[in-house]
Amino acid sequence: MSALLEIDNLSTAFATDHGAVTIVDRVTLSVEKGRTLCIVGESGSGKSILSLSLMGLLPASGMISGDGVRLAGEDLLVLDDEEMRSIRGRRIAMIFQEPMTSLNPVFTIGDQLVEALRSHDRKTPTRQLRQRALEALKQVEMTDPERRLGQFPHELSGGMRQRVMIAMALIMQPEVLIADEPTTALDVSVQAQILALIKRLQRDTGMGIIFITHDLGVVSEIADEVAVMYAGRVVERASAEEIFRNPQHPYTIGLLASVPRLDGGEERLHSVDGIVPTPDRFPTGCRFHPRCVFADESCAQTDPQLLELVPGHQVACLKVPLEGCEK
Amino acid sequence: MTEPLLQVENLSKFYPVKSGNLFGSRVMRAVDSVSFNLRRGETIAVVGESGCGKSTTARMVSGLLAPTAGSIRVNGKNIAGVKGREAFALRRQVQMVFQDPMASLNARMKVGAILEEPLIIHGHGNRAARRQRVEELMGLVGLRKEHLDRYPHQFSGGQRQRIGIARALAVEPELLVLDEPVSALDVSVQAQIINLLKDLQSKLGLSYVFIAHDLAVVKHMADHVAVMYLGRIIEQGPKAQIFDTPRHPYTQMLFSAVPQIGLGRANPDRAVKGEMPSPVNPPSGCHFHPRCAYSTDACRTTRPELADFGAQQAACIRADEIPAYATTQSAPGYKEAAAQRMKIYHEMIGSRQQAEA
Structure with a gap:
């Protein structure tokens, strides 16, 4: 094999x-x-x-x-x-050392996760993609995931930002x-x-x-x-x-x-x-x-x-x- | 009985925080009544996660930040409230080394000028004397004096940190505050x-306040350890005691987080739980109770004070009941195998140095 x-x-x-x-x-x-x-x-x-x-x-x-x-x-x-x-x-997906420089500071976590999905899927309505984004945050054991979707990267701790990066990398499995x-x-x-x-x-x-x-x-x-x-x-x-x-x-x-x-x-x-x-x-x-x-x-x-x-x-x-x- | 070089007493730093509430502002207690002593020639490590107040403490001790309350005595003199000419003289005794030398060294200045600047400020001799001192400093930290005309970006990360250390040593301080210098x-x-800092300490008789989050590094640097959580010291004492019998559940958690070769413990059942909450709105009672495996109802309501346990102190109302924690678990076989390789490696370095001599 x-x-x-x-x-x-x-x-x-x-x-x-x-x-x-x-x-x-x-x-x-x-x-x-x-x-x-x-x-x-x-x-x-x-x-x-x-x-x-x-x-x-x-x-x-x-x-x-x-x-x-x-x-x-x-x-x-x-x-x-x-x-x-x-x-x-x-x-193949990748995560980097410094999540602060890999995340876009002017978009919310939810927008960026949806964007990651959208680049490989042009059809599904955004509301459904947002649901998948929420599930991705739950999968990486993010506390308070619903609220995180609406937050910006600077509002999160370093550990939470890295969790977002992992969620984003794994969202397409x-x-x-x-x-x-x-x-x-x-x-x-x-x-x-x-x-x-x-x-x-x-x-x-x-x-x-x-x-x-x-x-x-x-x-x-x-x-x-x-x-x-x-x-x-x-x-x-x-x-x-x-x-x-x-x-x-x-x-x-x-x-x-x-x-x-x-x-x-x-x-x-x-x-x-x-x-x-x-x-x-x-x-x-x-x-x-x-x-x-x-x-x-x-x-x-x-x-x-x-x-x-x-x-x-x-x-x-x-x-x-x-x-x-x-x- | 000689007086400690550094006596920090009830040191606090509060920041006002705007709240939406009409009835005034709350305060964030970044550092809350921190006390410790340090004797000449020794090292105290202040340990904790990001946001625990360790860097704020470092900045107050080095005079970069004015405390809200409390005193910082160096050689018996309080440097906390002093201003003007007197503060200038006292400040020479305490110098600081920062985590990121790229951010703390002026990118537009050559190394020679960076090292000369504190000498000019503190009126050290004439130009020739300063030049001699700068060359001496380069040698002290293991850099070549031919490199004085280079800019910081032309050095590696480790070399830049050596420059940061040399700059701190320029005015012959007695105490260095090292804010995560190797992280x-x-x-x-x-x-x-780490080896350089230890050599300099024994050569120059320096004292260190060493800020860190990695207890394995602390093991190699410190004589005393103070563990901070949300602005407070929750455990402190001589290193040997803290490493043998960590009493506070938070200290135990920090130990469990250190990667140890051969154990392969990165498993989902890992002990580290949650993240440090915001100091603006800390949990009631013991700040650590929401993350603590041993917390009871009493922990939610009672603020624990530091209590003596032999030579160490811990702030936990259940410290007596908490099971002992083995900080030095080791997988069988690995330690021996590694020790054997280290021995061979060490012998080889020894014989090479002999051959060169």
Whole structure:
């Protein structure tokens, strides 16, 4: 059986004054029905550009190449704008980090939900669509849903705005939801609620989810599969359980070490020193080698391939298995 | 017995709120009789959700906002009611670092000028002396002095926060008020900034008021913790006690919200319930009762006061009856596996540093 969404060797480049710059580099991933794939990485890892590529929302200077993005077997890369518009929102939907900038400040919540329905349905009377909008708000456990329909985004809290975004994304019952850091701007308590809500909606609808985050704590709450991205490439890929029990790539281990934990000691946090290089300055060889504590000369020369270490666990690192991490 | 560096007593900030009612205006109690002390060289974390009054408290302590009532003593001197020249001198002792350095650094000024500005305002030496101090500050926060001619947008988020910290340190304050300084950063960068703040504290003997909503971060930063809800402190005490035996149901709820690796608890049966109500119209009695799993009729009518429980204080009339809460649940296996990788990682960093030395 093939996966619900298959991303096959996808690259995204941007035309700049200095020529084409590749932001997403030959990424292969898949999401199953009812499962959650977490894409993990720091700012600049290419994870957001990857999700915009999947949605067909790249700016005009963006160029996609690759062997396909298949939704239930249908290749989205060959679709024209019109065909993609009918898929977007209806079969793949997306939620963003900052709901305040994604919602229109001058329209009520009800108007915006009706608008989302109207773009895929020209016939049904507005009164019926408004009823569906109300049901969508109830589905995301919004308090006082009737009143919310008439309110403006600024009248809602950050958590409620994110609930509206989720309601809007799910109103057409998409098969795939792409969530780009939907909880990063929220308090941990509201984050916990939103994560639980997304999980429950997934259980009810069977949608596949691509969840983008930089926080491995959040990953452990929600992921079934994990792909760690660095500088446009997938450097490690495994099930969530495997990633946390047997992290192999030095970058993954570094990210894990930098998460402050309640169950850890109070010792100094480890940090991955330095920052992700910009795409015009990607180093040769392994792109992580300048920040890597395990790197040697070979890492600066040889481009590591994503290889299967144990079944279902792929790592792109010349040094794996790291000494002491063989099992 | 040495006097605490900072003594905050019954600090309040009320705002008038227009109501449709003819009979006058109501008040919103953004901060309501908050009291805490902080000793030199230590950190108190003020924790709570958005809207709990923690940032308003921070702004009053740093002198950016005038309190409605109460006192803020730094080295025994009340800075709350002071004006003019005296306030200017006192204010040097307390500086603030903001959550979003992009919004709090002037985008049109070069970093060198940003760092020099407080020195000019406070009359620090001549031009050469100021230049020397600015370079020193860059080194202190781990930035290169060659970058003094750059603008804020040319730095990464973490580097910008380092600039924000350097600016706060320019006039050699004793107390830094840190308003969610790592909340907007990637986790990996967050760790760098937390480590930097701890290094600076031990090097310079600084005291911190650290505003946060994430208790896992607090664990790495604080000596004392004060938990706020709708303008009031509902629990406070030494970190060890708060983390071992959180007494207030709200503190327990905040603990349950922290994502913990390996537990996979994002399930629909999660404990976190509801959102904080508006401070304009707070619930009667205990403000937390509508969200509390343990609330009774008495909680609706009685306003709980902070009561002592050993070294900590909690404002809950049922604190004695509430079951103990394990803040450090951990899934079997993960902790060990992670610890082993961390050890290898750490050894590798150690041997690399040796090789470089």
